[in-house]
Amino acid sequence: MKRIYFFISLIALLSYNLQAICQSTIITHLDGTTITGASVDSIVNALMVKANVPGIGLAILNKKKTVYLKTYGYKDKLRGELLDTASIVYGASFSKAVCGYLCMKLVDNKLLDLDRPLYQYLKKQIPEYPNFVGLKGDERWKKITARMCLSHTTGFPNLKWFDPTATNPDYDSLGVVKIYFEPGSRYAYSGEGFKLLQLVLEEISGQSFDDLASALIFNPIGMRRSGYVWHSSFGDDLAIGHHERGQQDVKSKKTVAVAGGSLVTTISDYARFIEYILQGKGIRKNTFEEMIRPQIRIFSKTQFPPISNETTSENQAIQLAYGLGWGLLKTPYGRAFFKEGGDDAWKNYNINFIDQGISIVMICNSVNGSMLFKDLLAQLIGDTFTPWKWEQYYPVGVSQPSD
Numbered sequence: 373m374k375r376i377y378f379f380i381s382l383i384a385l386l387s388y389n390l391q392a393i394c395q396s397t398i399i400t401h402l403d404g405t406t407i408t409g410a411s412v413d414s415i416v417n418a419l420m421v422k423a424n425v426p427g428i429g430l431a432i433l434n435k436k437k438t439v440y441l442k443t444y445g446y447k448d449k450l451r452g453e454l455l456d457t458a459s460i461v462y463g464a465s466f467s468k469a470v471c472g473y474l475c476m477k478l479v480d481n482k483l484l485d486l487d488r489p490l491y492q493y494l495k496k497q498i499p500e501y502p503n504f505v506g507l508k509g510d511e512r513w514k515k516i517t518a519r520m521c522l523s524h525t526t527g528f529p530n531l532k533w534f535d536p537t538a539t540n541p542d543y544d545s546l547g548v549v550k551i552y553f554e555p556g557s558r559y560a561y562s563g564e565g566f567k568l569l570q571l572v573l574e575e576i577s578g579q580s581f582d583d584l585a586s587a588l589i590f591n592p593i594g595m596r597r598s599g600y601v602w603h604s605s606f607g608d609d610l611a612i613g614h615h616e617r618g619q620q621d622v623k624s625k626k627t628v629a630v631a632g633g634s635l636v637t638t639i640s641d642y643a644r645f646i647e648y649i650l651q652g653k654g655i656r657k658n659t660f661e662e663m664i665r666p667q668i669r670i671f672s673k674t675q676f677p678p679i680s681n682e683t684t685s686e687n688q689a690i691q692l693a694y695g696l697g698w699g700l701l702k703t704p705y706g707r708a709f710f711k712e713g714g715d716d717a718w719k720n721y722n723i724n725f726i727d728q729g730i731s732i733v734m735i736c737n738s739v740n741g742s743m744l745f746k747d748l749l750a751q752l753i754g755d756t757f758t759p760w761k762w763e764q765y766y767p768v769g770v771s772q773p774s775d
Contacts, residue, residue, distance in 0.1 A: 394442050400434045401754030402705040402728055409440060415751050416444050416744075422768050423743040425736055426614050427455040429639030432752060433724075433731035436650040438643045447611035447737065450620060459611045460597060461735050462623050463635030464713030466642065466720055467600065468566055470589060471631045472522050472697015473645075475569070476655050476663050477588050483576055486519040486662075486696070493572045503532075503567055506548030515555045518572070521565040522696040523667035527551040528564040530678045536560065538677035552679050559668045559694055561678040566632030573631070581629040590641075593648045598637040600629035606636070613717025614738040621717035639735050642722070646731050650724060664709045664726065666693035666700055674762055675712075687759050703757045712763060714742070721745050721765075723758055743768050 397409035412430075420428060427445035431438055447455040463470075478484035491498050491514055498516075499508040507513045512527070520526045529536035533547035549564050570581050577584045582600040590598045597606055602625035613621035626634045637645075648654060655663075670692045673682040690701040698709040706727025713720035719741030724731040732753050734745065742765045749755040758765075766772045 394440060397440050399432055399440055399752065400730070402703075402725060402730055403754050405754065407752065409442075412440065412752055413442075413444075416748065419744050419747055419768075420445060423740045424618065425738045425740050425744060426618070427611060427737045428741065428744070429455065429457065429459075429461060429733075429735040430748075430752075431639055431643035431646070431731075431733040433643070433647060433650065434729065436647065436729040436731075438647055441640060441643055443639060447609075448620075449612075449614065449618065455611055455737070456609075457640040458597065458638055459609050460606050460636050460638060461611045461737065462613060462715075462718045463598075463637045463642065463735075464715055464718055464720055465563075465633055466637070466711055466713040466722065467631060467633050467635035468563075469697050469711040469722070470585065470635060470645065471566060471569070472663065472695075473649060473655070474585055474588055475518060475522060475573070476659050476696065478573070478576070479662075480655050480659050484518055484573075486522075487517050489514055490516055490518060490521070490568060490572050494575055498568065501571060503564070504549050506532075506550050510551055512551050512555055516565075516568065517556075518569060519667065519696065520556050521562075521569040523694045524559050524561050524565065524678075525556050525668055525694075526562055526565040526568070527553045527555045527557075527560070528562040528568075530561050530563050530676070532564055536677055536679040538680070559670050559672065561675055563632040567630070570629070570631035581631050585629075589645070589654075592654070593644055595637065595641040595644060598635065598641045598645075600631070600634045600636075601626045602636065611737045613715075614740075615717050616739050639733065642735070643733055646722065646724060646733060650726065650729065650731060663696045664698060664700060664707065665695055666691070667695055669693050670699075670762075672762070674764055676764070684762075687762060690757050690759065692759055692762065701757060701759070708755075708757070710758065714739070719745075721749075721758075723749070723755060725753075725755075742766075 395410040399407050426449040429443045432440040443455040447453050447459045498504050498513045516526050532549045533544050671683040673684040693700045701708050708725045710723035716739050720735045722733045745765045746760045746767045749758050
């Protein structure tokens, strides 16, 4: 019995010490000013209450190393269970960033050519695969490359079940993938493009996508609690998503990988992934530079609906663009690459100022999480450049324009 009390006391002491370390941490902003960990706590807690966000995982990097890693609030608000840095969270479209990096490793190994038409890698014609039967009769599929999939220029919709122009937003259970514009000619966010890319990567490697990602990314980096499917080793420490009014959304434990959207991870693991990339590990320097080189400029007024003729010059100053798996922008503090993720119960955001070595990762188990991002970015790292209107990250009290 004494031994049990000893271990309980030790764990409590370690937890207290880690809390104290976080609070005393000094974090550097883009402009060189600083903020204490205690101030970070105060800012995050106040905004979470204001936006009704149950939980958030936060990581901040300075000099390309994680200097602040902490969770706030609940992984399951209904049960009162607290979120921690080892809790499994839903990565959503962070999946695409990991996939993009994986592709660049294959480019380095000369297993993937970014500009070779993807059908040339496949055993069957693209319209013969179940997800792409709608392409029969439209031979523009022969032009689609990995570069187009990674830069969202395939002409595919985001999800085949929804009209990408938002003319008919209702769910279509018989949705088919179609090409809406000449491949390579413009930007339009597309998860379906990543599904085509996944087919190719699995046929090239002879592995499932999750096995490939584990071999090339998760295991080498030490991301032990990350996967595109659920691993038995993850246990039951699963964070629960929350809808706008707090209703819970429990994600199923996926058995089939989706390269563009099924990633599960932890705030600790994903921070480790960002560290690895920023420090130039895993791929050659010229390959990394190609990954974050602008492939297509973006002039759309908003990111969604993905296909719209409505344009804006509002993001001209930051030269908003897309690279290979990542969004891109330029600032007085140098280049940045970013990725969002989310659905109606999760919101995630990561931006990396490569020339400054400053990054932030935010993973929220609530659709209201996007209401935090504008203020957290500005107050925690001094980022006032993220195109929050384009991403529709309207903070509490700021009304989204009506159509």
